[in-house]
Amino acid sequence: MGRNRKFNEEDSLMKAKELFWTKGYEATTLDDLLEVMLIKKSSFYNTYGNKQALFLRTIQLHDEQSFSQFSKMLNKADDKIALLKSLFLSFAETSEPEDARGCYAGNIIVEMNTTHTSLTNLAKEYLLKLEGIFFEVIEDSKETGGLRTTIHSKILSNYLLNLWNGIHITKRLFKDKSNIKKLIEFQLELLK
Amino acid sequence: MGRNRKFNEEDSLMKAKELFWTKGYEATTLDDLLEVMLIKKSSFYNTYGNKQALFLRTIQLHDEQSFSQFSKMLNKADDKIALLKSLFLSFAETSEPEDARGCYAGNIIVEMNTTHTSLTNLAKEYLLKLEGIFFEVIEDSKETGGLRTTIHSKILSNYLLNLWNGIHITKRLFKDKSNIKKLIEFQLELLK
DNA sequence: ATTTTTTTGTACTATACGGTACAAAAAAGT
DNA sequence: ACTTTTTTGTACCGTATAGTACAAAAAAAT
Numbered sequence: 001m002g003r004n005r006k007f008n009e010e011d012s013l014m015k016a017k018e019l020f021w022t023k024g025y026e027a028t029t030l031d032d033l034l035e036v037m038l039i040k041k042s043s044f045y046n047t048y049g050n051k052q053a054l055f056l057r058t059i060q061l062h063d064e065q066s067f068s069q070f071s072k073m074l075n076k077a078d079d080k081i082a083l084l085k086s087l088f089l090s091f092a093e094t095s096e097p098e099d100a101r102g103c104y105a106g107n108i109i110v111e112m113n114t115t116h117t118s119l120t121n122l123a124k125e126y127l128l129k130l131e132g133i134f135f136e137v138i139e140d141s142k143e144t145g146g147l148r149t150t151i152h153s154k155i156l157s158n159y160l161l162n163l164w165n166g167i168h169i170t171k172r173l174f175k176d177k178s179n180i181k182k183l184i185e186f187q188l189e190l191l192k
Numbered sequence: 193m194g195r196n197r198k199f200n201e202e203d204s205l206m207k208a209k210e211l212f213w214t215k216g217y218e219a220t221t222l223d224d225l226l227e228v229m230l231i232k233k234s235s236f237y238n239t240y241g242n243k244q245a246l247f248l249r250t251i252q253l254h255d256e257q258s259f260s261q262f263s264k265m266l267n268k269a270d271d272k273i274a275l276l277k278s279l280f281l282s283f284a285e286t287s288e289p290e291d292a293r294g295c296y297a298g299n300i301i302v303e304m305n306t307t308h309t310s311l312t313n314l315a316k317e318y319l320l321k322l323e324g325i326f327f328e329v330i331e332d333s334k335e336t337g338g339l340r341t342t343i344h345s346k347i348l349s350n351y352l353l354n355l356w357n358g359i360h361i362t363k364r365l366f367k368d369k370s371n372i373k374k375l376i377e378f379q380l381e382l383l384k
Numbered sequence: 385a386t387t388t389t390t391t392t393g394t395a396c397t398a399t400a401c402g403g404t405a406c407a408a409a410a411a412a413g414t
Numbered sequence: 415a416c417t418t419t420t421t422t423g424t425a426c427c428g429t430a431t432a433g434t435a436c437a438a439a440a441a442a443a444t
Contacts, residue, residue: 050403102305
């Protein structure tokens with residue numbers, strides 16, 4: 001019994017994540033959050049506790065969402081390397097309203113560097129998990145014959161992780177994304 | 193006539209830059225600054241105007257310092273490619289007190305993404321200038337015979353820029369820097 | 385000595401911002 | 415009707431922080 005929650009908790013969380021992603025943690029004020037989350041202050045503190053707790057939840061949400069989605073796609077794919085390549089190439093797509101948000105985890109590491117180590121640690125775990133997935137895909141593709149390279153999988157997965165980290169910065173430097181596309185294509189050439 | 197300035201303006205600026213570099217712009221308070229700059233509030237506002245203006249000057253200082261130093265080294269070097277390689281390899285050195293500050297320009301782009309576009313533009317210029325230097329070194333070395341690769345210089349300079357941007361993030365993920373060293377060595381192999 | 389400029393210190397201001405308290409209204413079930 | 419829970423609104427609080435005002439002391443030159 002009792003009144004039902006009008007807003008969808010996860011939807012609001014998503015909205016919050018989007019805003020944190022573009023503006024960063026500190027620059028996002030509570031009022032900003034309330035505005036995009038479409039809830040009032042009282043509901044906010046009732047449901048999410050406080051700003052930090054909310055931010056933590058957006059990190060967890062991002063983690064779950066991206067990995068579950070990625071894993072699902074990988075399981076369906078018969079050519080996992082091709083999927084991986086298309087993921088990287090998608091970064092060269094300009095996707096409208098100046099999508100210069102970078103990588104959620106990478107941003108956190110930079111912004112929270114020394115000030116909120118527990119959060120940066122989460123972000124670091126995220127990126128290491130990502131590298132782990134790259135590693136698995138590479139090992140798997142070597143076994144099943146999709147990859148013939150003799151370069152060590154560890155080097156390759158670190159190489160991809162670094163491509164990931166770099167491209168999220170480099171991408172923001174060029175209006176014309178053809179540079180970026182060429183660069184990514186070039187760097188992915190060694191995956192064969 | 194009149195009293196001489198006791199503190200060295202550029203020294204204090206350096207100190208401020210160091211702090212901004214490790215803590216970021218927002219997380220660095222005025223009191224933090226006064227403490228490391230070894231000056232009092234009145235002197236601060238007298239000489240530097242305000243926090244934003246100071247930060248701008250640290251960016252300019254960083255720009256001047258790194259490029260003048262780098263250019264000087266390049267002019268002296270007979271093997272410019274080797275110098276470039278050693279620059280990148282130096283990132284794998286752990287350099288004591290958790291040197292996880294990343295790249296000054298890259299940090300600014302991330303932290304100030306949408307909020308202070310004039311500052312992020314400066315940072316972007318910095319990185320593009322860096323890429324320009326990479327380009328020049330590559331072109332020069334191709335002419336003088338130090339580089340025999342047929343890969344386009346533009347691709348290579350973007351590749352190095354992206355290595356730069358990536359490594360400043362990736363570096364922070366590993367306590368053991370041997371991974372990083374191997375990665376950099378691997379990525380620099382195509383410079384020959 | 386007097387003037388000029390910088391330094392220091394103290395006190396104050398403004399405000400943005402995260403967070404709390406609490407009562408009243410709005411839905412939902414029994 | 416009554417209870418329970420959520421929503422909304424208003425008002426308020428504490429504090430961190432950037433920035434100002436201003437006078438007094440400390441050096442320097444004439």
